[in-house]
Amino acid sequence: MRTEQEEIRLMKGNEAIAEAAIRCGCDGYFGYPITPQSEIMETLMDLRPWESTGMVVLQAESETASINMVYGAAGCGKKAMTSSSSPGMSLMQEGLSYIACAELPCVVVNVMRGGPGLGTIQPSQADYYQSVKGGGHGDYKLITLAPASVQEMADFTMLAFELAFKYRNPALILADGIIGQMMEKVVLPPYQARMTEEEIRRKYPWATLGKLRGQKQNIITSLCLLPEEMEAVNLHLQAKYRQVEQNEVRYETLHCDDAEYLIVAFGSTARVCQKAVETAREQGIKVGLLRPITLYPYPSEAIARIAGRGRGVLTVEMSAGQMLDDVRLAVNGAVPVEFFGRLGGIVPAPDEVFEALKTKLIKENV
Amino acid sequence: MKEEIIIAGFGGQGVLSMGKILAYSGLMQDKEVSWMPAYGPEQRGGTANVTVILSDERISSPVLNTYDTAILLNQPSIDKFENKIKPGGSLIFDGNGITRFPDRKDIHIYRVDATEYAAVNNIAKMMNMLMLGAVLKIRPIVEIKNVLKGLKKTLPERHHHLIPMNEKALQAGAELIVKL
Structure with missing residues (x-):
């Protein structure tokens, strides 16, 4: 199996994430089952990567434990990930805030329900x-990728690790059922080897893999009691987020x-x-579609530019209208912004979306 | 070419598997494919259904409100999907246990008694393959050779001896079609 390079398969989005994780050299997955994402851990258990690449796959006792296991593994410079669905994600928010503050890379998948x-x-x-608005406490951001196909579930697993390590920041793959x-x-990517500890020490000098003679001590923490120091930590994080906003906006347009x-x-x-x-x-x-691929950083400029040329925007979500806020901020009153959503x-x-487009936006033509 | 298909029936009738085989066959024929199951509570005791799309081009929505072809294996599925078939489309149903027959005049309706044939010939597990054989005779969207190629790819090797039996079922199913 390890000799297969790029291969075409028919698979579920959840399965694609598991395959891509192994193939991109992930060191550890820690999770707790919940529908509709349980196939991620099931597939990992079936593929038994601990026998091939040495990747650890562990069912933790809860989502809280999973995210803290990820925190520990990430502190060692390892490629660590977890996945869950909405109620489980709520339990992980404290851990995510800690990981963001400690500036550790990791990948988290939320298959929303x-x-x-x-x-x-x-x-x-x-x-x-x-x-994208900070599920946990404090001023932090998760680099958030929103896949729209099974292919992107695989591709974004690789991309999420890449961005997480580039910015030493947790990356979230926000999918849905x-x-x-x-x-x-x-098309699955070819296998990449896991990094050795020597490679990790060389590439990520911040990793806590055990202090060698003559090496300075690495400390990973999210605790900083002096407010002046904590403000400096925050300013550093904010500067990093500005970099992310400048470099990493991704979106796709159709007929725009x-x-x-x-x-x-x-x-x-x-x-x-x-x-x-x-x-x-x-x-x-004449209708166009803009699909934000990164939800943080958000493609506000592109939305403002394209919407500004037209007569109105319709935001469609499976919610009561959450991303709608960011679309309205981007458009900033230039044209009307309407909303259509289904809940629960x-x-x-x-055809419902088409109806909404006609009745809410193109009113004069109905 | 683009074919938007709904397959629906009771849980256990092989609805999801039939969809999977169809999708895999499409893949073998270089089509874009999507397979979207209803994975919710309706699977438990009620109707299971799956939307399968085969297309020459990139597929947009995997969730649809109208279909080219409906393969309906029980009464609740006929009640639910008969009105969601596009005019000129096809409804293919199994007559077993049906009390209210589909009666739209603007679609093609075919009855395929796969359940009965499978029971009489003691091949109950082949029901969905009989049905698929009939479907592919009516709507030749993929070639039988690609169905077999797909089976070979999806079935574990220890089950490969069952492939000839599946091939026979596909052929037998094609003979069971009654156009209404």
Whole structure:
């Protein structure tokens, strides 16, 4: 199996994440099962990477334990990850805040389900605020990637590790039940070897792998009692976030060049909206679609630029309207911004989006 | 070419597997494919369903509200999906236990008694392959050779001796079609 290079497979989004994790040289996965993402750990357990690459796969006693195991492994400069779904993610927020403050790289996957509370197991996007507005305490940010296909589940696993290590910051893959459960064609990347401890020491001198003779002590902590020092930590984090905002904005556009109306949607909802855009275009309505790929940093400039040329924006989400705030901030009153969403695990149908486009935005033409 | 398909029936009838085989066959034929199951509570006791899309181009929404072809294996599925078939599309159903037959005039309706055939011939587990054989005769969206290639790729080697039996079921199913 290790000799296979790029290969085409039909697999679920959750399975693609597990395969990609092993292939990108992940050192450890720590998780706790919850629908609709349990196939991530199930697939890892089936593939038994501890026998091939030496990657650790461990079912922890809870989500709180999982994220703290990730904290420990990340402190050693290891590629560590966890995954969960909405209620489990709530339990991880304290750990994420600690990891962000300690400036450690790790990858966290949230395959969102309907909430609040224990909610439903059906797809949702109502964890947007939690993901990009700071689900835990303090001024911190997670680099947040929103995949819209099984291929992106695999690709973004690699990308998330890359960005996490580049900025020494946790990276979040914010998916939903559709992308986790659906099967599509996926091209898997070739295997990369895990890094040896010598390589980690060379590449990540901050890693706490045990102090060698003559080496200075590395301290990883999120505790800093002196407010002046804590402010300096915060200013350093803020400077880093500005860098991330400058360098890492990613988005995709469809039919935006001549668009009079713009739909903004992320993840699987963007796929549903794409179908609505196709229908609208068939009827001669000039609609474009902008799909933010990074939810933090957010493609505000692109949205402002494209929306500013048109007559209005429709934001579509599987929530009561959370990303809507960021779209409104980006557009800043230049054109009307309307919203359509379904809640609690209901996936909007393409014709519902098209109807919303006509009734909420193109009012004069109805 | 683009075919948007819904397959629905009781849990245990092989609805999800039929969809998976169809999707895999599409992959073998260089199509873009998507397979989106209803993974929620409806799987337990009620109807299981899966949306399968095969296309020459990149697939947009994996979730649909209308379909080209519906493969419906029980009464609740007929009740739920008959009205969601595009005009000119196809409804293919198994007659077992059906009390209210589909009656739309603007679609093609086919009855395939796969459950009965499977029971009489003592091949209950082949029901979904019989049905798939009929479907591919009516809508030849993938070639049988690619279905077999897909089976070979998805089944573990210890089950490869069952492939000829599946091939026979596909052929037998194609003979069971009754157009209404």
